[in-house]
Amino acid sequence: MSQDVLESGLFERAPDDPIRVLDSDGEVVSPDLEPDLDVETLLWMYRDMRFSRRFDERMISLQRQGRLGTYASLAGQEGSQIGSTYALADDDLLSYQYREHGAVIARELPWEYLLYWMGHEDGNTALAELDVFPLNISIGGHLPHAVGWSWAAKRNDDERVSVVHFGDGSTSEGDFHEAMNFAGVFDTPTVFFCNNNQWAISVPRGAQTASATLAQKADAYGFAGVQVDGMDPLASYVVTAAAREKALEPGDGQLRPTLIEAIQYRYGAHTTADDPSAYRDDDEVEQWRERDPIDRFEAYLRNRDLLTDDRIESIDEEIDTTLEDLLEQAEGAHADPRELFEYTYETPTPRLEEQRTELERLREVHGDEELLEDE
Numbered sequence: 001m002s003q004d005v006l007e008s009g010l011f012e013r014a015p016d017d018p019i020r021v022l023d024s025d026g027e028v029v030s031p032d033l034e035p036d037l038d039v040e041t042l043l044w045m046y047r048d049m050r051f052s053r054r055f056d057e058r059m060i061s062l063q064r065q066g067r068l069g070t071y072a073s074l075a076g077q078e079g080s081q082i083g084s085t086y087a088l089a090d091d092d093l094l095s096y097q098y099r100e101h102g103a104v105i106a107r108e109l110p111w112e113y114l115l116y117w118m119g120h121e122d123g124n125t126a127l128a129e130l131d132v133f134p135l136n137i138s139i140g141g142h143l144p145h146a147v148g149w150s151w152a153a154k155r156n157d158d159e160r161v162s163v164v165h166f167g168d169g170s171t172s173e174g175d176f177h178e179a180m181n182f183a184g185v186f187d188t189p190t191v192f193f194c195n196n197n198q199w200a201i202s203v204p205r206g207a208q209t210a211s212a213t214l215a216q217k218a219d220a221y222g223f224a225g226v227q228v229d230g231m232d233p234l235a236s237y238v239v240t241a242a243a244r245e246k247a248l249e250p251g252d253g254q255l256r257p258t259l260i261e262a263i264q265y266r267y268g269a270h271t272t273a274d275d276p277s278a279y280r281d282d283d284e285v286e287q288w289r290e291r292d293p294i295d296r297f298e299a300y301l302r303n304r305d306l307l308t309d310d311r312i313e314s315i316d317e318e319i320d321t322t323l324e325d326l327l328e329q330a331e332g333a334h335a336d337p338r339e340l341f342e343y344t345y346e347t348p349t350p351r352l353e354e355q356r357t358e359l360e361r362l363r364e365v366h367g368d369e370e371l372l373e374d375e
Contacts, residue, residue, distance in 0.1 A: 010242055011224040011258070018227040018263055021234040024291045026299025033238050039306055045086055045233060046301055049078040049294050050312075051319050052102040055109075056268075058323055059101075059117065063272045067331070068117050072099045073268035076231070077195060079293030080262040082106050083236030084163065084193055087244060093153075093162040095133040095146040099266075100165045100195070107132060114330035122335070140166055140173035143192070147179045150188040150247075154256075161189040161247040163240070169200025171214050183257040184221035189247035191240065192218075192259040195230065197266035198288075202279040218259035230262030231293040234300075265291075 010019070023029050037045075056075050062068040074081065081102030085094065096103055104113060107130040116123025116135060124134035133149075136142035146164035153160050170176050171194065183190045194214050198205045211217060218225030224246075228239045243258035250256050265288035269276045301307035341348060341356045348356070 010239070011226055011246070011254070013226065018229050019235050019239055020229040020232050021238060022232045022296055022300055024296055026296050026301075026303055028300070030235075033235070035234055035238050035241070037237075041086070042301060042306060043311075045082055045237075046294075046297055046307065047315050047319070048082045048102065048106050049233065049297060050315060051322070052078045052082065052105050053294060054316075054319050055101060055105065055323065058327075060268070060272060062327075068114075069119055070271050070273050071117055072271045073266070074099050074101050076265045076267040076288065076293070077197060078102050079233040079297070080193075080195055080228075080230035080236045080264055081165075083233035084165075084240040084260075084262075087237045087240035088163060089160065089244075091131050092160050092244070093131050093133065093146065093149050094165075095142050095149075095162060096135065096165040097139075097142070097167060097170070097195075098135050098137055099167070103165060104130070104132060109326070111326040111329040112333075114326060115333060115335075118330060120333070120335045121339075122333075140170035140175040140179075142166070143170070143175050143179035144182065147183045147188050147190050150183070150190040151186050154187075154189055159248060161191055161244050163191040163193055163244075165193045165195060167200060168194060168196040168198070168205055168208055168214060169203065170194070171217060172200075172208055180218065180221045180257075180259070184223050184255060187250075187256050190257045191243045191247060192257065193240070194259065194261045195264065196261050197264050199266055199270070199276075199280065201270045201274065202276075204280075213261060215259055215261035218257075221257075223255040223257045223259070225259040225261065227261045227263060230264030231288075231291045231296065233293060233297050236262060264293075 013019070019030070019033065021028060021030050021033050028034050052074060056073050059068060059071050060073060063071045077099065081100050085103045085106035088094070094103055094107065104127065110126045110130070112123050112126035114123065127134060133142060133145065143164055143166060146162045150162040153162070166176070180192065182188070196205060196214055200208060213227060215225035215227045226239060229235050239260055243260060246254055246258060247256045265285070267285060267289065298307060337359060338356070341352055344352065
């Protein structure tokens, strides 16, 4: 399928011609691009998209209850996150910003993932076993690392690619341009996946750059850029699969890297610390909801007689059970407060030593259990 897509001239399309397989009603509008996926895979994609939405709602609720720290919502972006990750090999490197929870869910979300959002760094450590780089808070700071990894893979004849997720706001950062330039010069097997959700916190896409598209920024670095309907999971799958194949086996005159601009929308706030009503209208949000990726994919599956109300009910029950199990494990774990002093300096400063001594005194007086309850 991927080779057929490559030969179809996918990467020769105008960068402002978004690739779409399904319309907003779930009807196939590009039969030549519809991937030949088995029924089980399609249903698991749907389950993971639905899980991502429910996970998102649950995490926001936990944050409002004070059981979780500041959280970045993914609602509206399930199609691009699940579709693109399903197109990868299990051992391809995945590097993400902080909103692509769906990509981690597609890699069988570990319960430790919740720990990060509860303030425990062990939540990042657990991702290494899934070939996922740690969550990145600095905007665009992870892009050069993803390119460096893929360059090393190429030099070591390691048949893997790195896929790096980032938002439209990252394209204004120096790290983005440095990573793109390096990828082009050294012809690295890197797939740059830009989740253009129309808002970089309160900065609209139109105020981010004078470029007609973000995809066309790849032209300056000598490789292909392409737009895809990010709220179409099948289109996201097809484009990522083709980009992955090109990264491993570029054709004549093609470079390995690809910049994918996934057009989509962030339904919720930038994070739970943001109030989007200060900078956008509800009407805008509702217009984008008409393209909802889950509704669109559900309609597609129903049209093929692959999904019923009973099946959806069964999926929802499994999702709720799984989420409760993940939360129970995460809330049952506690960090060791002594780790606060382990990784700041190789040789602790006198002030840190004083603080560590005071912590030990408090532990002796009150015990760890009481201190953790106060925490």
